[in-house]
Amino acid sequence: MTTPLRVFIGFDKAEIAAYQVCSYSIIKNASHPVSIIPLNINYFPTFTNNDYKSSTQFAFTRFLVPWLSDYEGYSIFMDADMLVRTDIHKMLDVIDGDITRKVWVVQHDYKPNLQDKFLGAKQTDYTCKNWSSVMLFNNSACNALTFDYVNKAKGLDLHQFNWTLPDKIGKLPPTWNYLVGEDTENNPDASIVHFTRGGPYFKEYEHCQYADEWFKYHAEANSVLDKKVVGGKNV
DSSP states (O other), X not given: OOOOEEEEEEOOGGGHHHHHHHHHHHHHHOSSOEEEXXXXXXXXXXXXXXXXXXXXXXXXXXXXXXXXXXXXXXXXXXXXXXXXOSOTTHHHHHXXXXXXXXXXXXXXXXXXXXXXXXXXXXXXXXXTTTGGGEEEEEGGGOTTXXXXXXXXXXXXXXXXXXXXXXXGEEEOOGGGGEETTTSSSOOTTOSEEEOOSOXXXXXXXXXXXXXXXXXXXXXXXXXXXXXXXXXXXXX
């Protein structure tokens, strides 16, 4: 039997709708089994890293993915504010069995266009900005990412990949992390759409690029076939 591909999605109580649609879009388009795991901060009562005021509850816990995977096989992490428009297993085709890298990311080279993020969070500019929003981990090569290390590390050391060497960071094609409103060119073939400024579930962004597609996935994710639900019962 095919071992399910582990996909960890950042879970934040401020964006529950985002998590639901992101996870559904993976399920809908996957060609083989997937195991979707929410990274909920409540699962880690002893995790106390608050190096800086982050904009999400999973800013640092994302780097626990290899540890949570027992340092075996490959695992994917992604932010919740995303829409997966293709088979997530195709990401593994990109690496083609390469075992020399520890992690693969889209290596964006840009500066954010806005000073603030969604919900008024401060926009921080730093090297490797948004690289960590989609990560494909070679778990066995990431044993430096222990619970204790991630819990004590500086935020920028984590997000700037100072826990590894530059030549151990592989490149994913830009289609695997298309930044809505930030990437200069429209990409109709984007594999993963990233609503990094704010998703369509926020009124300010309800008409942003790919919003119509997001709402279609949202409707499907909350459908119950042709039955009408009343008071929690199908009638």
